[in-house]
Amino acid sequence: GINAEYGKKIMAEEILQTLLVINRVFLFRVPPLEVSNGHSASSWNLGEPIWSGSLIVTSDDKHCYLNFSSNSQLFLKVKVDTGVVEPVLDSSRYFVVKVEQGEKRAFLGLGFQERSESFDFTASLSDFKK
Numbered sequence: 001g002i003n004a005e006y007g008k009k010i011m012a013e014e015i016l017q018t019l020l021v022i023n024r025v026f027l028f029r030v031p032p033l034e035v036s037n038g039h040s041a042s043s044w045n046l047g048e049p050i051w052s053g054s055l056i057v058t059s060d061d062k063h064c065y066l067n068f069s070s071n072s073q074l075f076l077k078v079k080v081d082t083g084v085v086e087p088v089l090d091s092s093r094y095f096v097v098k099v100e101q102g103e104k105r106a107f108l109g110l111g112f113q114e115r116s117e118s119f120d121f122t123a124s125l126s127d128f129k130k
Helices: 004-012 115-129
Strands: 017-029 051-059 064-070 073-080 086-087 094-101 106-111
Touching: 017 064, 017 086, 017 115, 051 115, 073 094, 094 115, 106 115
Parallel strands: none
Antiparallel strands: 017 051, 017 106, 051 064, 064 073, 086 094, 094 106
């Protein structure tokens, strides 16, 4: 039979499902909001991303995660809750991602090369919420 302790260990580990893989995305610095109605990608320095690499959207039973990695090294993992990912006002290819670690909070711009990739990203998040 199967070792009972081994079975418990497997059950305890989160079973992650991959919802989406995008091979190349970009992260940008987001300046503070000048107006309260939302962020505009045109105010970011789009020619100089602070990071680029792959985005893997995963989920378990309760949460959805954005996993940013480069050369198989995890750069950043963000748990998606309400208000964590917001579209910008001036483009369908860019989003603002709220990153919180403890008391620290930052906003990063997320950019896709193709409109179809940003559509797939939006769809994967809305599919998870259902």
